[in-house]
Amino acid sequence: VTLPAGVHVRIVGTGLIGTSLGLALSRTGAIVSLDDPSTTACALARDLGAGVLAAEVTAAPAVVVVAAPPDAVAAVVVRELAAWPEAVVTDVASVKLAVLEDVSALGGDLQRYVGSHPMAGRERSGAIAAQADLFEGRSWVVAPGPEAGEAATAAVRDLALAVGAAPTRMTPGAHDAAVAAVSHVPQVAASLVAARLRDLPDSAVALAGQGLRDVTRIAASDPMMWTQILAGNAPALRVVLEQLAADLDDVLQAVRQLDDASVASGGGPAGSGPSGTAGRGSRGVLARAVASGNAGHARIPGKHGAAPTAYATVTVLVPDEPGALGRLLHDVGEAGINLEDLHLEHGIGAPVGLAELAVLPAAAEPLTVALLQRGWRVHD
Amino acid sequence: VTLPAGVHVRIVGTGLIGTSLGLALSRTGAIVSLDDPSTTACALARDLGAGVLAAEVTAAPAVVVVAAPPDAVAAVVVRELAAWPEAVVTDVASVKLAVLEDVSALGGDLQRYVGSHPMAGRERSGAIAAQADLFEGRSWVVAPGPEAGEAATAAVRDLALAVGAAPTRMTPGAHDAAVAAVSHVPQVAASLVAARLRDLPDSAVALAGQGLRDVTRIAASDPMMWTQILAGNAPALRVVLEQLAADLDDVLQAVRQLDDASVASGGGPAGSGPSGTAGRGSRGVLARAVASGNAGHARIPGKHGAAPTAYATVTVLVPDEPGALGRLLHDVGEAGINLEDLHLEHGIGAPVGLAELAVLPAAAEPLTVALLQRGWRVHD
Numbered sequence: 001v002t003l004p005a006g007v008h009v010r011i012v013g014t015g016l017i018g019t020s021l022g023l024a025l026s027r028t029g030a031i032v033s034l035d036d037p038s039t040t041a042c043a044l045a046r047d048l049g050a051g052v053l054a055a056e057v058t059a060a061p062a063v064v065v066v067a068a069p070p071d072a073v074a075a076v077v078v079r080e081l082a083a084w085p086e087a088v089v090t091d092v093a094s095v096k097l098a099v100l101e102d103v104s105a106l107g108g109d110l111q112r113y114v115g116s117h118p119m120a121g122r123e124r125s126g127a128i129a130a131q132a133d134l135f136e137g138r139s140w141v142v143a144p145g146p147e148a149g150e151a152a153t154a155a156v157r158d159l160a161l162a163v164g165a166a167p168t169r170m171t172p173g174a175h176d177a178a179v180a181a182v183s184h185v186p187q188v189a190a191s192l193v194a195a196r197l198r199d200l201p202d203s204a205v206a207l208a209g210q211g212l213r214d215v216t217r218i219a220a221s222d223p224m225m226w227t228q229i230l231a232g233n234a235p236a237l238r239v240v241l242e243q244l245a246a247d248l249d250d251v252l253q254a255v256r257q258l259d260d261a262s263v264a265s266g267g268g269p270a271g272s273g274p275s276g277t278a279g280r281g282s283r284g285v286l287a288r289a290v291a292s293g294n295a296g297h298a299r300i301p302g303k304h305g306a307a308p309t310a311y312a313t314v315t316v317l318v319p320d321e322p323g324a325l326g327r328l329l330h331d332v333g334e335a336g337i338n339l340e341d342l343h344l345e346h347g348i349g350a351p352v353g354l355a356e357l358a359v360l361p362a363a364a365e366p367l368t369v370a371l372l373q374r375g376w377r378v379h380d
Numbered sequence: 381v382t383l384p385a386g387v388h389v390r391i392v393g394t395g396l397i398g399t400s401l402g403l404a405l406s407r408t409g410a411i412v413s414l415d416d417p418s419t420t421a422c423a424l425a426r427d428l429g430a431g432v433l434a435a436e437v438t439a440a441p442a443v444v445v446v447a448a449p450p451d452a453v454a455a456v457v458v459r460e461l462a463a464w465p466e467a468v469v470t471d472v473a474s475v476k477l478a479v480l481e482d483v484s485a486l487g488g489d490l491q492r493y494v495g496s497h498p499m500a501g502r503e504r505s506g507a508i509a510a511q512a513d514l515f516e517g518r519s520w521v522v523a524p525g526p527e528a529g530e531a532a533t534a535a536v537r538d539l540a541l542a543v544g545a546a547p548t549r550m551t552p553g554a555h556d557a558a559v560a561a562v563s564h565v566p567q568v569a570a571s572l573v574a575a576r577l578r579d580l581p582d583s584a585v586a587l588a589g590q591g592l593r594d595v596t597r598i599a600a601s602d603p604m605m606w607t608q609i610l611a612g613n614a615p616a617l618r619v620v621l622e623q624l625a626a627d628l629d630d631v632l633q634a635v636r637q638l639d640d641a642s643v644a645s646g647g648g649p650a651g652s653g654p655s656g657t658a659g660r661g662s663r664g665v666l667a668r669a670v671a672s673g674n675a676g677h678a679r680i681p682g683k684h685g686a687a688p689t690a691y692a693t694v695t696v697l698v699p700d701e702p703g704a705l706g707r708l709l710h711d712v713g714e715a716g717i718n719l720e721d722l723h724l725e726h727g728i729g730a731p732v733g734l735a736e737l738a739v740l741p742a743a744a745e746p747l748t749v750a751l752l753q754r755g756w757r758v759h760d
Contacts, residue, residue, distance in 0.1 A: 098642075119587055119589050121589075131759065133697075133757075133759050136697065136734075137697075137734055139586060139587055141587065168583065168586065168587075170583060174581070174583070174584070177584065178580065178581075178583070178584030178585075178587050179587065181576050181577060181580055181584060182577070182580075182584065182585065182587050182588050182589070182592050183587075183589065183591060183592065185573060185576060186573050186591055186592050186595040186596070187591070187670075188628075188631055188669070189569045189570075189572070189573045189595060190569075190591075190595050190673060191669050191670045191672065191673025191674075192569070192624055192627045192628055192631070192669065192673065193565060193566050193569045193624070193673075193676075194672075194673040194674075194675075194676035194677040194680075195627060195669065195672035195673050195675070195676045196561050196565060196620055196623060196624060196627075196676060197561060197562070197676035197677070197679050197680065198672060198675050198676045198679065200558065200561055200562075200679070201554075201558075203548065203550060203554070203558070204554070204557065204558030204561060204562065205562065205679050205680065205681065206519060206548065206681055207499050207519050207521065207548070207558050207559065207562050207563070208562050208680045208681060209499050209500075209501070209518075209562070209563065211501075211563060211566055211567065211570075211597070211598045212562050212563065212566050212680065213680060214594045214595070214597045214598065215566040215569060215570050215594070215595055215597075215598065216566070216673070216676070216677050216680065217591075217594045217595075217677075218591045218594065218595065219670075219673035219674065219676065219677040220673075220674060220677045220678075221670065221673075221674075222670075223667045223668075223670035223671040223674065224667065226666070226670045227663050227666045227667040227670065230635065230666050231635075231638050231662070231663050231666060234635050234636075234638035234639040234642060235639045235642070235643075237635050238632070238635045238636055238639045240576055241628070241631065241632045241635055242632065243576060244572055244573070244576060244628070245625070245628050245629065245632055247572045247575060248568075248572055248621070248624070248625050248628060249625065251568055251572070251621065252618070252621045252622065252625055255610065255611075255614050255617050255618045255621055256614075256618055258611050258614035259614040259615045259618045262478075262614065262615070263615075282611070283607050283611050286606070286607045286610050286611060287603045287604065287606075287607040288603075289568070289571050289572065289575065290567075290571045290599075290601065290602075290603035290606045290607065291603040292571065292574075292575035292578060293570060293571025293572065293573075293574040293575050293596070293599035293600075293601075294571075294574075294599065294600060294601075294603060295574075295575070295578050296573075296574035296575045296576060296577035296578045296596070296599065297574040297577070297596050297597075297599040297600045298600075299577050299578065299580070299585045300574075300577065300585065300588045300592065300593060300596065301585060301586055301588060315508075321718070323710070323712075323713025323714070324713070325709045325712075325713070325719060325722070326706060326708075326709035326710035326711070326712060326713040326714075327710075327713070328706075328709075329703075329705050329706030329708075329709050329710070330703075330706040330707075330710055331706075332706060333703030333706040333707075338701075339705060339724075341724050342705065342722065342724050343722070343723060343724075379508060
């Protein structure tokens with residue numbers, strides 16, 4: 001899918017997303033004009049190749065993309081709708097219902113406004129971190145309001161397709177409920193877990209492992225930006241946070257009961273050995289919490305948004321030498337089997353690695369047979 | 381540091397940790413004997429090169445490492461102390477005070493028992509996931525009780541050093557408080573965040589990004605094992621969970637106030653545009669929560685004690701078709717470069733995937749050049 005040749009896209013806001021979009025669209029042959037309250041930021045995006053300065057273009061844009069900070073988005077959208085009465089206007093804010101309601105309250109033309117949200121980002125911000133391929137292979141939610149025109153919606157969808165993203169249509173409310181669970185609550189949890197490290201002794205923090213690093217990686221995010229995002233999605237965030245708090249309270253009650261039981265019994269904590277007979281119900285609460293996490297985790301998509309649990313895994317020993325993995329995957333291809341996912345495990349200096357080949361369940365046995373015939377060591 | 385030449389180490393429990401330890405110790409020239417209630421599991425560890433079957437060794441061990449499931453550890457430690465009256469006995473359970481108290485309650489020789497905890501693990505369990513380098517560069521807590529002998533403590537320290545770990549001496553209580561914050565509470569948070577995904581529509585889960593994947597990676601952990609760990613550390617876990625629940629309640633109250641204010645004002649949610657004047661105090665709570673997370677995250681140590689993550693990543697676009705990944709890895713092999721790790725990422729409905737190739741830093745640029753020359757699209 002390509003945009004109409006020479007289409008003029010105006011980008012307002014030349015941070016990470018706006019500049020990346022300008023870079024990507026410029027590659028498609030679109031005319032991209034750049035605007036930003038900061039002339040320095042705008043000139044930087046221009047110098048990086050994201051487009052030309054808006055002042056240098058007199059033609060009206062066909063599409064305006066507002067990539068402003070969350071708090072400013074609605075006002076800028078309304079201004080752009082008024083300034084360009086023929087243009088489709090979209091924004092890329094990570095909350096959609098609040099922006100739509102504010103655009104409506106401010107009298108913006110709701111037929112030409114189609115909110116959207118590219119699910120792409122980096123830990124780094126600003127034009128300097130921009131990448132032309134930032135959107136490639138990523139979801140891009142297109143969230144038209146009830147009054148949005150179909151042609152306007154299609155224009156935003158085509159914009160997403162043009163930069164290699166996978167557009168997904170959702171209502172603004174469904175979008176906000178989704179990001180509350182998959183983005184905003186994880187951010188809150190990461191921040192709160194990381195906050196517990198502030199007052200630990202150095203010797204305790206020194207025990208941090210990969211699990212803690214993973215859980216808290218996004219705790220390094222910008223407080224100003226996240227305050228705007230979390231506040232902007234308060235209605236949907238509230239629902240998921242209340243469920244999270246209730247689940248946490250269940251776990252906490254169970255842990256309290258196990259602690260109290262161990263003190264009452266005069267033995268060690270209830271978790272180990274002979275004193276571990278107390279609190280079976282409490283242990284059930286803990287087991288269910290972790291098992292529910294298993295079930296939720298299993299739903300996170302692998303390839304093509306499908307549940308990764310639908311795949312079978314074939315594990316193969318791979319000699320740790322150049323080309324060995326290539327030979328393995330060549331043999332997989334020769335067997336006519338498509339890999340759904342692949343993960344390589346090996347240690348430093350280990351003479352072999354383990355390649356985990358995820359395939360459709362029906363392909364697991366033929367693949368195993370084919371690889372064994374070709375001399376590979378295959379494990380279940 | 382090396383163990384005495386030909387020292388005999390007995391490992392009881394041939395799961396991930398026991399087998400990895402056997403692999404690592406065997407490389408140092410130690411005699412490793414393996415025991416496990418499951419003869420199949422034990423034979424697998426032997427076949428992988430972790431040591432010899434215990435039945436084949438008649439000499440008494442100098443050191444016994446109990447790598448049994450948490451609930452069984454104390455009883456096995458006491459049995460081993462009695463069976464080998466000259467041996468130092470350690471365990472590798474992730475909770476230390478409960479084990480010590482149970483060993484004491486069961487009448488074990490507290491002078492020869494020195495609990496320990498290697499801060500190493502994987503999402504996968506069992507001998508098949510074992511790695512000889514699992515402990516390299518990792519912390520290994522040595523947590524002697526008040527009655528433990530110095531020679532016994534030194535023997536456990538030397539064992540940790542021999543397999544490349546960094547021994548850290550802590551009291552059992554200090555250890556348990558530390559792991560509550562850096563390991564057990566992150567596990568609870570990851571599980572609870574992942575559990576919120578169970579009942580989401582597919583379209584919502586499809587928006588999952590890297591942030592969610594990171595936060596919830598350890599939510600795939602084994603419920604049985606984690607129930608034992610969390611229950612075993614109830615006293616220390618309770619303290620940190622209560623703080624976490626209080627922090628979460630603050631955030632929830634702020635989000636409720638922002639939601640209520642936006643409903644009362646009749647405008648959109650309070651997060652954006654002109655209706656965003658309500659709830660400055662609530663926004664302050666959110667900003668402080670994220671900023672506290674920044675401060676806690678900044679305390680996590682970098683490279684030292686971290687997973688060996690000093691790799692550079694080269695990201696390559698791979699067409700979603702049979703054999704494409706094989707061609708890529710063939711080309712990597714042709715370039716004479718050894719992959720350290722590989723991860724594949726696909727978006728929903730995207731015609732391409734992203735292969736993330738991890739290589740030694742010095743190999744990143746040559747690899748990029750070689751792949752570009754062969755026609756691959758390479759990202760930084």
